[in-house]
Amino acid sequence: MSRLIFHIDANSAYLSWEAAYRLQRGETFDLRTVPSVIGGDEESRHGIVLTKSIPAKKFNIKTGETLYNARAKCPGLVIVPPRYWLYMKCSSAMNQIFQEYTPQIQRFSVDESFLDFSNMEHLYPDYMILAETISERIKKELGFTVNIGISDRKLLAKVASDFKKPDMTHTLFPHEIEKKMWPLPVEDLFMVGRATAPKLHNLNINTIGDLANYDLEILKYKLKSHGKVIWNFANGIEFSEVRKSNYIQLKGIGNSTTISFDVEDKDTAHKVLLSLCETVAMRLRDSQNCCSVVSISVRGSDLIFYSRQKKLEVATDSTRKIYEIACYLFDNVWKGNAIRHLGIRITDFCGNDFYQCSLLDTFNYEKDRAINKTIDGG
Numbered sequence: 001m002s003r004l005i006f007h008i009d010a011n012s013a014y015l016s017w018e019a020a021y022r023l024q025r026g027e028t029f030d031l032r033t034v035p036s037v038i039g040g041d042e043e044s045r046h047g048i049v050l051t052k053s054i055p056a057k058k059f060n061i062k063t064g065e066t067l068y069n070a071r072a073k074c075p076g077l078v079i080v081p082p083r084y085w086l087y088m089k090c091s092s093a094m095n096q097i098f099q100e101y102t103p104q105i106q107r108f109s110v111d112e113s114f115l116d117f118s119n120m121e122h123l124y125p126d127y128m129i130l131a132e133t134i135s136e137r138i139k140k141e142l143g144f145t146v147n148i149g150i151s152d153r154k155l156l157a158k159v160a161s162d163f164k165k166p167d168m169t170h171t172l173f174p175h176e177i178e179k180k181m182w183p184l185p186v187e188d189l190f191m192v193g194r195a196t197a198p199k200l201h202n203l204n205i206n207t208i209g210d211l212a213n214y215d216l217e218i219l220k221y222k223l224k225s226h227g228k229v230i231w232n233f234a235n236g237i238e239f240s241e242v243r244k245s246n247y248i249q250l251k252g253i254g255n256s257t258t259i260s261f262d263v264e265d266k267d268t269a270h271k272v273l274l275s276l277c278e279t280v281a282m283r284l285r286d287s288q289n290c291c292s293v294v295s296i297s298v299r300g301s302d303l304i305f306y307s308r309q310k311k312l313e314v315a316t317d318s319t320r321k322i323y324e325i326a327c328y329l330f331d332n333v334w335k336g337n338a339i340r341h342l343g344i345r346i347t348d349f350c351g352n353d354f355y356q357c358s359l360l361d362t363f364n365y366e367k368d369r370a371i372n373k374t375i376d377g378g
Contacts, residue, residue, distance in 0.1 A: 007157035011166035013111030020143030116242035155238035182209025256343030281319035290315035292348035299341035
């Protein structure tokens, strides 16, 4: 058995997709070459930064901060409002190219996927040539670049794709862990977030290598089961399968984000929820399912955590419907404290072959479904 996994991640996805779309329609300059961000409305200056160009990084503009703060750092910043329908189409177009090379694809998010090429040496004897072929096709046919991470397991492939960007291919096989992964800051490891990193630093764990070589029993004592998980990851111990999006045992789909500033108003929180709902709903439709339960989670800067869920009368795969319910739940549960983390999760799936509409529901499901189908590029 020969395992070979690619993790392919679009570089600055929303901004790259917007730039490519504009260039194809005669725009005279490339958004990627100037300080620019996707997020909110340029005239009202509301919203948050969803993604930024490389030149914008030089002004210390961060994903998740308010557009007001971003403009203060760079008065000439170009701000472009998001067009989610475009991003869903770009994601689907990229996925269609992937399907020409392997049927075993897991769409991890709107801009990244795992591809399984295990036991396919007879088709692709040189994985670097394969990666270059896929990368060049995306660049030529779709107009944007990707990073590709290659390994024999998903975790290492994902870590490798985050190495030097943009438009790069990197390998991270087990024998390369010590040289390529261990010197990295511990924050770069998957599953080491804002809450875990300070605890590790207090243990004098600053790099992934420090974590990999730390006493496992102490980690389990300090961090419980999560300590063992991240210790395994630091040592490259992870063997999950690349599962197709419509995997039969799919139990739930979720997305969450830790925000780099305190969200203190309902409008900004709704914008964050919308970006989360877009990705979750796209993955739901791609799995050919509808959901019957929507839940949200909120964590404040005071570390207080709370969540709520709602059982739907009518199962749905609609971005708009899921977003409306998420906002309803948030408005009813938010305690007014400053927010640092928001999450959404959908569960209780059924097939999306048809809707069982309620006579009391005025929502136009058929029209909304047609719109979503067009957006997804299906």
